[in-house]
Amino acid sequence: MAWLEMTLNTPQGSVNALVTELTALGFEDLCIEDQQEFESFLEENREYWDYIDESLEKQLQGLSRVKLYLEDTDAENLKKLRAFAEKKGLPLEEKALPDTDWSESWKENYPPQEVGRSLVVLPYWLSEDYRGDRKMVVLDPGLTFGTGAHPSTQMVMEVMENVVKPGFHCLDLGSGSGILSIAGLRLGAESAIGIDIDPKAEDIARENAAYNGFAAPAFTALTGNVTEDTALMDTLAANRYDLVLVNIVADVIIGLAPVLPHFLNESSTLICSGILDTRLSDVLDALTAAGLTVTATKAKDDWRCVTAIRKYI
Numbered sequence: 001m002a003w004l005e006m007t008l009n010t011p012q013g014s015v016n017a018l019v020t021e022l023t024a025l026g027f028e029d030l031c032i033e034d035q036q037e038f039e040s041f042l043e044e045n046r047e048y049w050d051y052i053d054e055s056l057e058k059q060l061q062g063l064s065r066v067k068l069y070l071e072d073t074d075a076e077n078l079k080k081l082r083a084f085a086e087k088k089g090l091p092l093e094e095k096a097l098p099d100t101d102w103s104e105s106w107k108e109n110y111p112p113q114e115v116g117r118s119l120v121v122l123p124y125w126l127s128e129d130y131r132g133d134r135k136m137v138v139l140d141p142g143l144t145f146g147t148g149a150h151p152s153t154q155m156v157m158e159v160m161e162n163v164v165k166p167g168f169h170c171l172d173l174g175s176g177s178g179i180l181s182i183a184g185l186r187l188g189a190e191s192a193i194g195i196d197i198d199p200k201a202e203d204i205a206r207e208n209a210a211y212n213g214f215a216a217p218a219f220t221a222l223t224g225n226v227t228e229d230t231a232l233m234d235t236l237a238a239n240r241y242d243l244v245l246v247n248i249v250a251d252v253i254i255g256l257a258p259v260l261p262h263f264l265n266e267s268s269t270l271i272c273s274g275i276l277d278t279r280l281s282d283v284l285d286a287l288t289a290a291g292l293t294v295t296a297t298k299a300k301d302d303w304r305c306v307t308a309i310r311k312y313i
Contacts, residue, residue: 002072006081007093009065012036018066018090025080031067072096110141113148116158119183121148124211135186138211139177140204148179152273155298155305156247157183163243163269163307164189171195171241171263173226173256174248178205181219182212184243193220193236227255233262240265246272250279257286264292264310273305280304 010018015034022030070077085092112130113121120134127138141147148154157180164170164187172181175194178201184192194205202221209219224232244263246253253272260270270292275283277299283306284294291311298305 002099003097004070004072004078005067005093005095005097006070006078007065007067007095008085009091009093012064015064015066021084021088022066022068025084027068027077027081029068032065033067034064036064069097110147113154115148115154116161118161119157119186121179127211136212137179137182137186139179139182139208140211141177147177151300151303152247152275152305153179155300155303156180156245156271156273159271159296159298159305159307160184160187160243160245163271165242166190168242169239170243170245171236172245174246174252175205175221176201176247178208178219178221180245180247181205182209182214184245185209185214185218186212189243191218191220193222195222195224195226195232195236197223197225199223226259233259237262240268242268244268244270246270246274248274250275250283253283254286257283257290257292260287261291261310266310268310270308270310271305272308273303275304275306277302277304280306 008018008022012034013036015032015036019030019032068081070081072078082092110123112126114134115121118135119137120130120132121137121139122130123141124138127136130136137148139147148157160180160183164184166188168184168189170181170184170189170192172178172184172192172194175181175196178194181192181194196202196205202223205221206215206219209215209221222232226233226236241263244260246256246260248256253275264270270287272283272287280297283304287294287306287308292308293311294306294308296307298307
């Protein structure tokens with residue numbers, strides 16, 4: 001089956017109207033590439049982003065277009081789209097795509113990721129054929145954040161190798177795919193609780209844990225925001241954890257800092273990551289103000305990982 005990539009270019013500010021018209025014509029699965037839409041999205045979700053790939057920003061510079069993909073034999077829709085573009089006076093670019101099994105080719109972007117001395121992150125379709133001696137962390141990498149490729153996640157896992165001991169109880173705030181909770185269990189922890197504000201993450205983390213043979217009570221996935229949900233925080237704080245993990249972004253870590261001591265005892269370790277080097281001092285100040293003592297920092301590329309403990313007088 002051969003496919004055509006059809007690109008409709010439109011003036012800045014009109015991409016939403018174009019999408020509405022295309023949808024009304026019966027075209028679905030549209031891909032929007034628009035600088036203004038991208039910048040608006042970032043502005044509306046500023047608290048979740050510390051860093052945006054400059055290459056992505058450059059790719060979108062000045063763009064306002066919609067892409068869709070049609071089979072080269074779909075004469076009816078091709079005719080309809082060409083007539084629409086001509087009527088609207090919009091440039092229409094057509095590009096033939098190579099004959100590829102697109103439903104499977106995306107998997108090539110997820111090779112095994114060796115992390116630290118003893119861990120390897122594997123997509124589930126490679127796990128049965130793995131013959132190495134590393135501890136496997138098996139994931140469905142296409143579902144949510146946390147595939148083991150990002151420096152912030154790798155640094156946490158590297159620190160965990162030196163921290164986790166058999167019988168540990170872990171708390172993972174902002175757990176995403178559940179990768180850190182699963183890594184903790186692989187390293188010998190007795191239990192891990194993963195919490196994320198995104199309800200979808202709860203099911204995804206539970207599914208990923210199952211790929212690794214973990215289920216409750218070893219692994220528990222929850223949805224919630226510990227800074228806003230007092231009942232959830234009280235329930236979690238009723239226990240103390242040997243290891244608390246926070247791999248998010250600087251602003252979220254700063255917001256969490258005042259509640260983090262509630263989850264720690266005199267022998268607990270806190271690992272925070274997802275921190276850009278330009279925001280490190282802000283995070284260190286927030287952790288110190290919350291009564292925590294920073295014991296180490298780790299660097300990889302532009303990212304920083306912080307290890308801390310709770311001060312006891």
